[in-house]
Structures are given as C-alpha cells and as structure tokens.
Amino acid sequence: xxxxxxxxxxxxxxxxxxxxxxxxxxxxxxxxxxxxxxxxxxxxxxxxxxxxxxxxxxxxxxxxxxxxxxxxxxxxxxxxxxxxxxxxxxxxxxxxxxxxxxxxxxxxxxxxxxxxxxxxxxxxxxxxxxxxxxxxxxxxxxxxxxxxxxxxxxxxxxxxxxxxxxxxxxxxxxxxxxxxxxxxxxxxxxxxxxxxxxxxxxxxxxxxxxxxxxxxxxxxxxxxxxxxxxxxxxxxxxxxxxxxxxxxxxxxxxxxxxxxxxxxxxxxxxxxxxxxxxxxxxxxxxxxxxxxxxxxxxxxxxxxxxxxxxxxxxxxxxxxxxxxxxxxxxxxxxxxxxxxxxxxxxxxxxxxxxxxxxxxxxxxxxxxxxxxxxxxxxxxxxxxxxxxxxxxxxxxxxxxxxxxxxxxxxxxxxxxxxxxxxxxxxxxxxxxxxxxxxxxxxxxxxxxxxxxxxxxxxxxxxxxxxxxxxxxxxxxxxxxxxxxxxxxxxxxxxxxxxxxxxxxxxxxxxxxxxxxxxxxxxxxxxxxxxxxxxxxxxxxxxxxxxxxxxxxxxxxxxxxxxxxxxxxxxxxxxxxxxxxxxxxxxxxxxxxxxxxxxxxxxxxxxx
Numbered sequence: 001x002x003x004x005x006x007x008x009x010x011x012x013x014x015x016x017x018x019x020x021x022x023x024x025x026x027x028x029x030x031x032x033x034x035x036x037x038x039x040x041x042x043x044x045x046x047x048x049x050x051x052x053x054x055x056x057x058x059x060x061x062x063x064x065x066x067x068x069x070x071x072x073x074x075x076x077x078x079x080x081x082x083x084x085x086x087x088x089x090x091x092x093x094x095x096x097x098x099x100x101x102x103x104x105x106x107x108x109x110x111x112x113x114x115x116x117x118x119x120x121x122x123x124x125x126x127x128x129x130x131x132x133x134x135x136x137x138x139x140x141x142x143x144x145x146x147x148x149x150x151x152x153x154x155x156x157x158x159x160x161x162x163x164x165x166x167x168x169x170x171x172x173x174x175x176x177x178x179x180x181x182x183x184x185x186x187x188x189x190x191x192x193x194x195x196x197x198x199x200x201x202x203x204x205x206x207x208x209x210x211x212x213x214x215x216x217x218x219x220x221x222x223x224x225x226x227x228x229x230x231x232x233x234x235x236x237x238x239x240x241x242x243x244x245x246x247x248x249x250x251x252x253x254x255x256x257x258x259x260x261x262x263x264x265x266x267x268x269x270x271x272x273x274x275x276x277x278x279x280x281x282x283x284x285x286x287x288x289x290x291x292x293x294x295x296x297x298x299x300x301x302x303x304x305x306x307x308x309x310x311x312x313x314x315x316x317x318x319x320x321x322x323x324x325x326x327x328x329x330x331x332x333x334x335x336x337x338x339x340x341x342x343x344x345x346x347x348x349x350x351x352x353x354x355x356x357x358x359x360x361x362x363x364x365x366x367x368x369x370x371x372x373x374x375x376x377x378x379x380x381x382x383x384x385x386x387x388x389x390x391x392x393x394x395x396x397x398x399x400x401x402x403x404x405x406x407x408x409x410x411x412x413x414x415x416x417x418x419x420x421x422x423x424x425x426x427x428x429x430x431x432x433x434x435x436x437x438x439x440x441x442x443x444x445x446x447x448x449x450x451x452x453x454x455x456x457x458x459x460x461x462x463x464x465x466x467x468x469x470x471x472x473x474x475x476x477x478x479x480x481x482x483x484x485x486x487x488x489x490x491x492x493x494x495x496x497x498x499x500x501x502x503x504x505x506x507x508x509x510x511x512x513x514x515x516x517x518x519x520x521x522x523x524x525x526x527x528x529x530x531x532x533x534x535x536x537x538x539x540x541x542x543x544x545x546x547x548x549x550x551x552x553x554x555x556x557x558x559x560x561x562x563x564x565x566x567x568x569x570x571x572x573x574x575x576x577x578x579x580x581x582x583x584x585x586x587x588x589x590x591x592x593x594x595x596x597x598x599x600x601x602x603x604x605x606x607x
Contacts, residue, residue: 044070
C-alpha cells in the first residue's frame with residue numbers, strides 16, 4: 001500500500017495511539033490520529049479517510065455509537081471500520097460487527113497481524129469497488145456497442161436496399177424515358193427525397209462512416225469520421241488511407257480479407273490521428289459495386305476507452321487473484337451454500353489436498369453438525385437479501401473429522417442478479433487457549449494481589465480504580481468502595497505531592513517503573529504515616545494506569561529514630577570516657593615527677 005492511503009485512528013489511549021501510528025507510518029500509510037470521538041467526527045468532516053481504526057471503549061461517545069453515526073451517513077457509510085479493544089467479550093465483538101465493523105483487532109497489538117488485516121481489507125475494498133465500477137462501465141459499453149451495431153445493420157440494410165432500388169429505378173427510367181416523362185420526373189423526386197434522408201443519417205451518425213475505393217481514394221466521409229481521424233476529405237486523399245494505420249502495411253491485410261469474404265466484421269486495429277495520437281478502432285467494411293466500380297463502405301468506432309477498461313479489469317483481476325491466492329487468511333466464495341472457489345489457505349484450513357476436492361463439498365459439509373442449523377439460517381437470509389450476522393464464531397469440521405473453533409467474517413455482493421457470499425475464516429484455537437491462559441493468569445494475579453500484605457492500588461487519570469484489602473487497612477477506610485474513584489494524590493502529604501505528580505507523569509511518558517521512594521501519607525482519619533512506595537505503569541480495563549505498591553514504614557522509622565538517639569548517646573559517653581582517661585594519665589605523670597624529686601622510684605607505668 002502507498003502513502004496515498006489515508007487511515008484515521010481513533011483511541012483515547014495515548015500509548016496505543018502512538019504505537020499503532022508508528023506501526024502504520026513505518027508501512028507507508030498516511031495516518032491521522034484522534035484521541036476522542038468529537039475530534040474523529042471533525043477529522044472525517046474535513047476529509048474522508050480510506051479506513052478507520054476505532055477503539056470501542058472511549059469516554060463520552062463510545063466506538064459503537066461512532067460507527068453507527070458513520071454508517072448512517074450516506075457520505076461516510078462506505079468507509080471500512082476496524083475495531084480495536086483489549087476486551088475479549090464475545091458479545092462485545094459480535095456487537096462490533098453488527099454495527100458495521102469489518103474486522104476486530106485485539107490489544108496488545110501484533111504489528112504483523114495489524115498490517116496483514118489492514119492491507120487485506122484495503123485491497124479487498126479497493127478491488128471490489130474497482131471491479132464493480134469496471135463491470136458496470138463495461139456492461140453499459142457493451143449494451144451501447146450492441147445497440148449501435150444493430151442500428152448500423154439496419155442502416156447498412158437500408159443503404160444497400162436504396163442503392164439497389166436506385167439502380168433498378170434508373171434502369172427502368174432509361175427504358176421508359178420516352179414513353180413516360182412525367183412518371184420519370186415523379187420517380188426522380190422520390191429519389192431526391194430518399195437521398196436527402198441518407199445524407200441526414202450519414203452526417204448525423206455518431207459512427208464514423210467513409211466510402212473509398214481499393215486504391216484508398218476517399219469519395220465521402222461524415223463528420224464523425226473527420227472527428228475521429230482529424231482529417232478533411234481533401235487531406236485524406238493527399239496522404240492516403242494507408243497512413244492512418246499505425247502499421248501502414250496492415251491495410252493490405254484488410255483488403256485481402258474483404259476480397260476473400262466480401263466484408264470485414266468487428267476488426268480491431270490501431271489507427272493514428274492527424275495529431276499523431278494513436279487510438280484503438282473497431283472497423284466494419286462492406287464491399288459494394290456502384291457503376292462497375294468496387295467501393296468499400298466503412299464504419300469506424302473509437303474503442304480506446306473500452307480497451308482501457310478491459311485492460312484495467314484484467315489487471316484488477318490479476319491483482320485480486322494474487323491477493324486471494326497468497327492471503328494467510330482462508331477466503332472462500334459461495335453461492336446459496338455451494339462453494340464457487342477457495343484459496344489455498346482455505347483448502348489447508350480444512351485439511352483437504354486440492355480445490356477440486358473441497359469444491360465438491362457444500363458449506364455445511366465443513367461445519368460441525370451442532371452448528372449447521374445456525375449456518376443454514378444465515379445462508380438463507382443472505383440469499384433472500386435479509387440482514388444476517390457479518391462476524392461470528394462457529395465450529396469447523398476438518399476432512400479427518402476434527403472439530404475446531406472458527407472466526408467467521410462475512411460479506412455479500414450481487415452480480416447479474418445473483419447473491420454471492422465472501423467469507424474470511426480464521427482458526428482461533430490458539431486465541432482460545434491464550435484467552436483461557438490469560439483468564440487463569442488474571443485470576444491468580446488477582447488472588448495474589450488480594451492476599452498480599454502490601455497495600456496495592458491502581459489509579460488512572462488521577463482516580464483510584466482498584467484497592468486491595470491491605471490498602472483499605474493502610475488508608476483507614478471502611479471498605480474498598482470508599483476508596484474507589486477518589487483522587488489518589490490527595491492521600492499524599494502536601495510536602496510530597498509535587499514530587500509524586502512529577503514521578504507519575506514520567507511513568508506515563510516512559511512506560512518505566514519508578515524507584516522506591518519514601519514519603520508521607522494522610523489516612524481517612526487524618527493520621528500521618530511514613531510509607532515507602534513504588535509505581536509500575538500497566539494497562540487496566542483497556543486504559544493506561546499506574547499500579548502503586550505502598551509499604552507502611554512508620555514502625556521502622558520509629559526504631560530508626562530510637563537507634564539514632566542511642567548512637568548519639570553512646571558517642572557522648574565515649575567522649576566523656578576518653579576525657580577521663582587523659583586526665584588520669586596527666587595525674588600519674590605529676591605523681592611520678594614528685595617522686596623523682598624526692599629521689600624515690602616512680603609508682604606508675606605510663607604507656
């Protein structure tokens with residue numbers, strides 16, 4: 001896909017919006033982002049996007065209502081919408097498709113899955129739109145071409161009839177000229193009227209008409225032929241009819257066919273206008289003999305647009321076939337419950353070896369028996385042009401009899417009055433297993449959080465969304481309900497709030513957890529306690545949030561204070577003891593000096 005594809009992403013989650021925009025920008029898409037429903041409506045009003053990626057749960061107008069409004073507006077109803085959500089609720093997913101979504105992507109995002117789904121739906125949307133437009137245009141052109149050919153046959157028949165009639169009349173007139181002069185005059189008048197009608201048709205026909213001999217000398221050209229060629233009759237005779245052919249020698253082949261068959265029917269060739277422009281032409285030529293001279297009565301139609309349409313249609317079909325054959329999703333087309341064609345992924349999904357093998361099966365043959373009544377009901381609704389689910393889960397049946405869960409995305413289109421059904425199928429066994437594992441993991445996590453001796457709260461947008469029993473006890477609340485939807489920062493002591501706000505903002509921006517920080521909290525009973533906290537950025541209920549773990553360190557602080565006072569007391573005692581020791585040494589020195597003066601032996605050994 002090129003950068004001309006314009007995608008609008010609508011999600012109130014800044015992190016998800018940035019991640020999804022980054023994935024799609026790196027793939028060459030032109031991205032518009034809206035973090036609210038109101039901004040999304042303004043963006044759509046300014047310029048219609050090619051595709052919308054829409055979050056389900058948003059403040060104010062949710063994704064379902066946004067989708068309904070878009071689909072109810074004839075200007076925006078054809079914009080494909082892919083829903084995104086972290087929710088795994090089957091009813092929620094079903095609603096997403098019922099309101100008009102074409103697909104559903106789970107959070108967290110898998111970039112390969114996101115790009116594969118978006119490219120598939122954009123390509124399918126573009127290809128089917130182009131095919132429908134091309135088919136309509138080609139059908140109209142064929143109808144017009146058939147109408148003109150039938151009209152031309154009538155004109156040719158009339159012209160041949162009139163020419164032969166004129167020859168016969170002239171012969172009779174010559175034989176009866178002397179005997180019946182008045183009758184001859186009457187016949188001449190009738191001929192004049194007929195010739196006038198012929199000239200009127202000749203000059204007003206939208207088909208190019210010309211009369212020339214084998215040598216290429218032109219005797220007559222109508223206005224349409226002059227328009228197609230760009231030449232007047234005098235100019236044409238100066239350059240020769242051969243020069244109008246892109247390949248000048250091709251006229252020799254045309255003359256050869258006419259001589260052999262007596263005419264030339266629906267002959268496609270390339271001609272060159274006076275301006276040098278090459279165009280595709282459809283020629284029909286009849287060989288007439290007038291006054292013993294063989295003349296070629298030629299009609300010409302410019303079919304350049306038709307050829308371009310046919311080439312574009314062929315190219316479109318090649319692209320569609322390439323997408324169809326290489327898609328990782330199983331894609332099948334059916335009519336009234338019978339397979340028309342399927343891609344390789346579809347064959348592999350059900351364990352068959354070839355398309356011929358699976359085309360012998362009906363749609364119900366590859367569905368588990370328990371689900372066939374539901375599927376048959378949906379098939380009948382589509383055949384009767386009644387509303388039917390476009391996305392649902394069912395149970396598939398492999399060739400070997402193995403049953404497995406399937407996600408089904410369905411769309412229908414009508415061609416030549418016949419309703420066809422296009423399905424995209426996905427084996428969701430791994431997703432189901434992951435969902436079960438996730439539910440078990442969440443159950444264990446919630447149990448661990450609830451029994452944790454540490455106080456744990458989750459807050460988003462400043463409000464507390466979850467509080468475990470230990471946090472209720474720490475904040476001195478009556479219950480967890482008393483904490484829910486309160487402002488988390490209000491429990492932080494005013495001296496520490498600025499630092500806490502700065503720390504929370506940094507976690508939202510970087511997605512990295514904070515370090516352990518010591519601060520003071522104020523409980524519901526206005527008690528100030530010392531705490532140690534750490535914050536971890538998480539996604540909670542589909543929105544960015546902070547999980548905060550709080551540890552009461554009031555007792556530790558009290559013991560640290562007592563310990564500090566004891567250390568200070570010990571230091572003071574130690575200093576007093578040192579002073580006493582120094583004083584004793586001085587006194588011993590003085591006693592020894594006095595004994596020496598008295599010629600006595602010293603009494604104290606000093607070290």
